[in-house]
Amino acid sequence: MTEIGVIGAGVMGCGITSAFMNNGYHVYLIEKDKEKYKDIEARIKQNNVLFRFNKKDIKPGKYEFVESIEELASCSFIIEAVSEKMDEKESVYKALSAIKNQEQIIISNTSCVPITKLGEIYGAAEKVVGIHFMNPVVLIDAVEVIRGKGTSEDTLEKVKALISDIKKEYFIVNDCAGFVSNRISHLYMNEAAHLFEEGIADARSIDGVFKKCYGHKSGPLETADIIGIDVVADSLDILYENYKQDKFKCAQILRKMVLEGKLGRKSGQGFYKY
Known part of the structure; x- marks a missing residue:
């Protein structure tokens, strides 16, 4: 074995x-x-x-x-x-x-x-x-x-x-920081968090657009909850450190959620309650 x-x-x-x-x-x-x-x-x-x-x-x-x-x-x-x-x-x-x-x-x-x-x-x-x-x-x-x-x-x-x-x-x-998957995915999760923070739409509406209009199985905020809000925030910090591009600056709502222990599915609450 x-x-x-x-x-x-x-x-x-x-x-x-x-x-x-x-x-x-x-x-x-x-x-x-x-x-x-x-x-x-x-x-x-x-x-x-x-x-x-x-x-x-x-x-x-x-x-x-x-x-x-x-x-x-x-x-x-x-x-x-x-x-x-x-x-x-x-x-x-x-x-x-x-x-x-x-x-x-x-x-x-x-x-x-x-x-x-x-x-x-x-x-x-x-x-x-x-x-x-x-x-x-x-x-x-x-x-x-x-x-x-x-x-x-x-x-x-x-x-x-x-x-x-x-x-x-x-x-x-x-090789590069974030590779293919996370250089792309963390941008849309971060931007979705900004939209949520600005009150443009609630979590279900943001995710609904991705799922129903684009055909994604999971929306960006659902995905962040699955990954873990703390992991998403840490990964964005690594991306920003490597590329020094403002698009990778972690949304403040993500940092606030980490401090409050709202880490997604693993803690029972993130953008959704579990």
Whole structure:
């Protein structure tokens, strides 16, 4: 059974764990705080129900908690899914560098941080690549693969095979902050937040225009709630830091919601109540 390490047991880390364990992988999930185990287990169980309801081909695997990066030394692939805080990512990649070997591939699920920058911190850029899984991971059957400037063809080929093995389609893009998906999506989520803040329309009307007029499955404010308002705000900060363009300045309503703990679905309230 191929071993996968997942660093970060938030919404995305749990979704990634479910996607791999239901395709026959043994997942080692890092979470140091044992008091969070029960909530994480409940989230993974919910993901598994969704996966098994929507998929026909299931190959049972398993997951287990571990407490340190050192315990991932035997994993063929390690997926980093920590927050979009650069200091946290830097700490993770320095720790990964201490256990690196020539066979191991490091995958980042970052929303916006350039893969090239993470490769430089790791110290073996050829082994670092991005896979931008979409939320909810168990339902969306496509990913964005980001090739850093130093990512080798061998790493890319192995990651393409990995994604195919969990039955997802992939789109390969070159590296930049936000990549393709979030350079576009965060602009419309941010602008939708401005419209909401200015009182131009309520959340349902803003999202309704996107869904009924443009045929989108989810509106921009619904999408922000799914991703997490805090993650959207952090990602916009990264985009602004990299491009210095006013269009990426985070809407004040998003910052206010983060301070109030209105983070979207995961907290029970965002632009909508859950």
